[in-house]
Amino acid sequence: MKPNRRIKRITGVLLVLTAAGFAAAAALEPLWGFVIAAAVFGAMRLALLIADQHFGDRLLFLLFTLFSVLGVVEGLPLALMAGLLCLNLAVWNLSEFIGDLLRFDAVFDQRRMENLRLRRLALVLGGAYLLTLLPILVEIQLGFVAIAVAALLAVYLLGAALMRLRNKGE
């Protein structure tokens, strides 16, 4: 089943914004290799989206996440990098959705599904971005011991969560 043009257009716009954001942020530094990589991978992702090919969605999402990480390491504005990561997440989510629409023969009430997804996505990613802005705006000084304890706690919690999810999956 062919997806609606609207959802593809929205995804395309978000994708262009993401790639352009990375390229523009890198051009300000200037990191020309970064600019070229963002432009090339952005164009590739857009071409795949237009051609209704969704086999590389996950890989391209990871690449753009890597761009965010490199951007932070290279000292690009953190708020911008977090915003671009949120856009990247949105593009990935919508690409997977379009891939799902293509995989099935019949789609019922597509408009309603699209609206529901877009609304939910905007809410979740908006909340995620706001949550990210908080520690950027409010700086907390922590000692080494506190950071180590927090890290150990995070490792423990993540491990426990993973184990629980795996058991549930089996």
Add this chain to the structure above:
Amino acid sequence: MKRNLFLLVILVFLLALLGIGLLQRGLVILALPLLFYLAAAWVLRPAGAALSLHRSIDPVRAVQGKPVTVTLQITNVGQAVAQFTARDQFSRRLQLQDGGSTSLIAHLPAGETLTLQYAVTAYRGAYQDFVVETSAQGLQDCFEVVHHYETPSLFMIHPQGEKLKSVRIRPAFTHGFAGSIASRRGGTGVDFFTVREYQPGDSLRHINWKMSARDDRRFYTNVMEQEQVTDVGIILDARQRVNLVNSRGSLFEYGVRAAASLAQRFLDDGHRVSLLVYGSGKKRVFPGYGKHQAHRILDTLASVTPIVNFALTNFDNLPVRFFTPGSQIVMISPIVMEDIPYITKMRAFGYEVLVISPNPVAFEAAENGDASSLAYRLAFAEREFMLQQLRQGGTQVINWQVGQPLEGALQRASFGARGALHGQRRSL
């Protein structure tokens, strides 16, 4: 649980570790949107779907090659599902026709019904295994609840027979009901049977005036031959040893189609028909009339296959008593030399036997395209000799070239018999 979930969890974990390792608080902060996204996915994860599934198949009996429409209705009897997918899975032997939908994706509110409809065609057989895979998915593509529903719905694909005109048979035994077989008894009918002395009550229209004119005291009446129904037993030879398979198909398939065509013809003529499939076991359909009997016979023929059964490699165990004494037996078999005594024995028991023999030599010759070679000529001669032996035993034999319609073979055999009869009369 989906791969995306693992990917995001690992990303969060890596970013946190990298941030702590490199003492880059920015990297730890970068993990927060992903963490929030994961948390939202966890909170909004689907609870699963309570569904009621109903499948209908139309028609439940179809001829091979004709499409069968499958309709699947899925009703949500539980809570609304944000994103719901369903995929109908069926045997690979079923071929999907263009334009049908076997899978769907939808937002499924409570109480709503979704319908999937598609058409399939299939090779003859009985089909019933359908599995519906449903999935309730979260909108973050991290969690899903998958269920498999088995919804068995039986439908039969019957062998594709050909439409036959009336088949000439002449059994010794007939029933009392009016039909299409000349019964060798006087009564009402179309064909002239004999002449007897006029009796009060006879129709004046049937008086034989010529004969009555020769006798000055008595009148004579024409008596017509009664046409009645009879018992027809069809034996389909399913022994693997007489079956041939090549790129054009299987010789047995032609036999199955012939059996289907003949059963339908005999039942249409009003006869009582039974079926015995001999070889892979002894599948039988007891004698019966009409449409339901046609269904029983075609259902049986739909699922027969030739299998090696060492107890049934020859006609030793043929349950001849299954058929009504004196009835017509139609045997569909390629025939091998060892079968001749058993067929002759059936004649001795008083059955009228018609053998329709799909020609295995011609079947192979057509495949290899060298019917004029010495080997094939010898094989043809051997087969002709074998069939001649059967004919001498009083069995009517039709040597059927399977590439040609059965109707033609039956007509030729019918005209051939009449021609031979005329020839005998002329020589007398």
